[in-house]
Amino acid sequence: MVLPAALPSPLVTLTDPELAGAGIELRLKRDDLIAPGGISGNKWRKLVPNLRAALAEGHTRLLTFGGAWSHHIHAVAAAAAACGLTSVGVIRGDELADAPRNWSLAEAERNGMELAFVDRRAYRETLAHLDDPATRGRIERRWGRCYVLPEGGSNALAARGTAGLVEELPGLGPRDLVCCPVGTGGTLAGIAAALPAGARAWGVAVLKGAAGYLEDEVARLHRSGWARTFPNWHISHTHHGGGYARLPAALTAFASAFEERHGLAIEPRYVAKMLHCVYDTAPALPRGTRVTAVITGPPHAPATDREGAGPGPAPGRAGAPGPSR
Ligand SMILES: *Cc1c(COP(=O)(O)O)cnc(C)c1O
Numbered sequence: 410m411v412l413p414a415a416l417p418s419p420l421v422t423l424t425d426p427e428l429a430g431a432g433i434e435l436r437l438k439r440d441d442l443i444a445p446g447g448i449s450g451n452k453w454r455k456l457v458p459n460l461r462a463a464l465a466e467g468h469t470r471l472l473t474f475g476g477a478w479s480h481h482i483h484a485v486a487a488a489a490a491a492c493g494l495t496s497v498g499v500i501r502g503d504e505l506a507d508a509p510r511n512w513s514l515a516e517a518e519r520n521g522m523e524l525a526f527v528d529r530r531a532y533r534e535t536l537a538h539l540d541d542p543a544t545r546g547r548i549e550r551r552w553g554r555c556y557v558l559p560e561g562g563s564n565a566l567a568a569r570g571t572a573g574l575v576e577e578l579p580g581l582g583p584r585d586l587v588c589c590p591v592g593t594g595g596t597l598a599g600i601a602a603a604l605p606a607g608a609r610a611w612g613v614a615v616l617k618g619a620a621g622y623l624e625d626e627v628a629r630l631h632r633s634g635w636a637r638t639f640p641n642w643h644i645s646h647t648h649h650g651g652g653y654a655r656l657p658a659a660l661t662a663f664a665s666a667f668e669e670r671h672g673l674a675i676e677p678r679y680v681a682k683m684l685h686c687v688y689d690t691a692p693a694l695p696r697g698t699r700v701t702a703v704i705t706g707p708p709h710a711p712a713t714d715r716e717g718a719g720p721g722p723a724p725g726r727a728g729a730p731g732p733s734r
Pocket of ligand 1: 451563595679705707
């Protein structure tokens with residue numbers, strides 16, 4: 410095992426009168442418990458196959474991309490440190506170079522990650538041409554030989570990694586929806602590709618204005634990882650709450666009510682938005698539907714380090730991968 414993990418992660422049925430009234434069964438796939446205090450959730454599932462590949466190819470350095478609030482960035486920093494690799498994080502927004510670090514970036518630096526802040530246009534250009542030899546040449550001239558992970562870590566290996574969680578859900582069939590939040594689409598792509606016939610995958614976008622873009626990303630991952638596309642998934646674009654960095658009052662109210670009822674603190678940027686969407690959508694689902702919501706990660710940042718509270722960029726800008734930059 411490259412990174413410690415307790416698998417399979419727990420699968421728990423939630424008792425909730427609100428959902429029972431709508432004839433919906435909700436189960437939580439507790440991937441947040443894969444490695445409490447360590448690299449957990451979908452970051453574990455996505456990074457491990459890539460770490461194996463990097464080590465097998467003799468790499469000593471990881472390089473990746475993200476916004477200032479990216480969970481992927483600090484997960485890569487921690488994973489590199491745990492595997493004895495060095496790491497570089499290319500961060501969107503050159504204006505952040507001299508700003509006080511938020512929790513996420515401070516954590517990355519604490520794990521030895523070197524941060525390079527680039528302006529938004531250069532960042533976008535680099536990512537759009539990441540697989541071009543010219544881009545790779547520029548990266549290697551600046552940073553030396555390194556294993557490059559795309560924004561959010563979503564490549565074919567990562568999607569294959571998240572596909573593994575479906576093997577931990579026996580007995581799926583036509584009444585099943587497996588639900589997860591969608592940042593860059595790697596997690597949803599892996600789940601959809603691995604589902605048995607009849608079951609469907611349901612993604613909840615956490616980015617604003619990402620309709621079309623995220624669907625294209627998932628299809629692209631399917632083509633590169635499985636050489637085909639799949640018809641068994643869809644993405645809801647109704648519960649991003651105004652953008653990745655935004656946590657509107659209705660969302661935080663939902664999250665604290667959920668926390669109080671079920672004694673479970675939920676990560677706000679992804680998991681709360683997904684569950685909010687599940688609860689709002691439940692009355693419209695066929696009675697008898699069983700929803701398995703993947704708790705893709707634990708709450709990370711201390712409550713005080715939220716936009717507007719801690720140091721950091723303007724809400725709705727930083728941290729949002731995809732077209733909403
Ligand atoms: C990174 C992250 C996601 C996004 O996953 P994608 O594969 O990029 O769509 C979802 N949930 C949590 C908790 C995350 O940290």
